[in-house]
Amino acid sequence: MYHFINLTSFFISQLPRQSLESLARFLTFIFFRIFRLRQRLILQNLEIAFGNTKNPQEKAEIAQSSFYHFILTALELLYFRNGDIACNMTMENAEPLIQALARGEGAYVIAMHMSNWEAAASGVAKQIKPVNVVVKKVGSPGLDRFITQLRTRNGMNVIVRKSAGDAIRAMRRVLKGGEIVAVILDQARPGEPFLPFFGKPAKTNTSFTAIWARIKAPIFIAYSTRSRVGEHVLHCKSEIFLKDTGNAQQDIIDNSTHLNQVIETCIRECPQQYFWLHDRWKPYPLARYQYCLKSIKKFNPS
Numbered sequence: 001m002y003h004f005i006n007l008t009s010f011f012i013s014q015l016p017r018q019s020l021e022s023l024a025r026f027l028t029f030i031f032f033r034i035f036r037l038r039q040r041l042i043l044q045n046l047e048i049a050f051g052n053t054k055n056p057q058e059k060a061e062i063a064q065s066s067f068y069h070f071i072l073t074a075l076e077l078l079y080f081r082n083g084d085i086a087c088n089m090t091m092e093n094a095e096p097l098i099q100a101l102a103r104g105e106g107a108y109v110i111a112m113h114m115s116n117w118e119a120a121a122s123g124v125a126k127q128i129k130p131v132n133v134v135v136k137k138v139g140s141p142g143l144d145r146f147i148t149q150l151r152t153r154n155g156m157n158v159i160v161r162k163s164a165g166d167a168i169r170a171m172r173r174v175l176k177g178g179e180i181v182a183v184i185l186d187q188a189r190p191g192e193p194f195l196p197f198f199g200k201p202a203k204t205n206t207s208f209t210a211i212w213a214r215i216k217a218p219i220f221i222a223y224s225t226r227s228r229v230g231e232h233v234l235h236c237k238s239e240i241f242l243k244d245t246g247n248a249q250q251d252i253i254d255n256s257t258h259l260n261q262v263i264e265t266c267i268r269e270c271p272q273q274y275f276w277l278h279d280r281w282k283p284y285p286l287a288r289y290q291y292c293l294k295s296i297k298k299f300n301p302s
Helices: 004-013 020-034 039-053 056-079 097-100 117-127 140-151 167-177 205-216 249-268 288-298
Strands: 089-092 107-111 131-135 156-160 182-184 194-197 200-203 219-228 229-234
Touching: 004 056, 020 056, 039 056, 039 097, 056 089, 056 117, 089 117, 097 107, 097 219, 107 117, 107 205, 107 249, 117 131, 117 140, 117 156, 117 182, 117 219, 117 229, 131 167, 140 156, 156 167, 167 182, 167 205, 194 249, 205 249
Parallel strands: 089 229, 107 182, 107 219, 131 156, 131 182
Antiparallel strands: 194 200, 219 229
């Protein structure tokens, strides 16, 4: 797999950059319109997220645009094989993050699957401060090796969870050195609780807020949007403040719910480029239903 994907990347990198948009549109037509790959799930997610606030035509357009940007992200990864994926990235409102890092405490940057998230991390690493990304294995060993090499070329350091506690130790060391730990929080692992997301119970990654309770540092959220192929704008948001009341269990739930709301706000700013292919609203155990409803009422009062 490694040699195949590496060879594919080489051939794609020889194409004119502008042709990637045409190729992405063609692949979107084939896989989304003809084979309807993940089409039903994407539309289902959009229905859950937006309900009657958007009409069927608007949701259909967002669905196709989302798939197109996902394909274009994959093509950009293959095209910019030499580590220049963020060579045309501009930044908005990065000053608060830069000022926080100047204090030497390091910082957490929360990311999401918006536009080209790999370019976003690379842009921060090359223009602000080294970025250490917490990742899990990607697909087959060959594909994982290829992606890891791309990330390294693009200025990122990879923190991989290999055994219990090693990722936390690495994060502590990185933050102590005044660098950035980047975490993607819009997907969840098995066994996670269901917390409000777009007003509905959704599987939510609570591991970050549990780690933050042990290793504190300033928290920011950032995401990129694509203006055209290979050109991105990084949107840095104001610092996020979490609770620390002494009730660790409840703080983790409350803080994770708050981060869900912050991520939701960012997604609403550009839903056309968000990764709607992930099933956050899987059926959840009935025993948790009342708790989920109480959480929704608490954080979304009528």
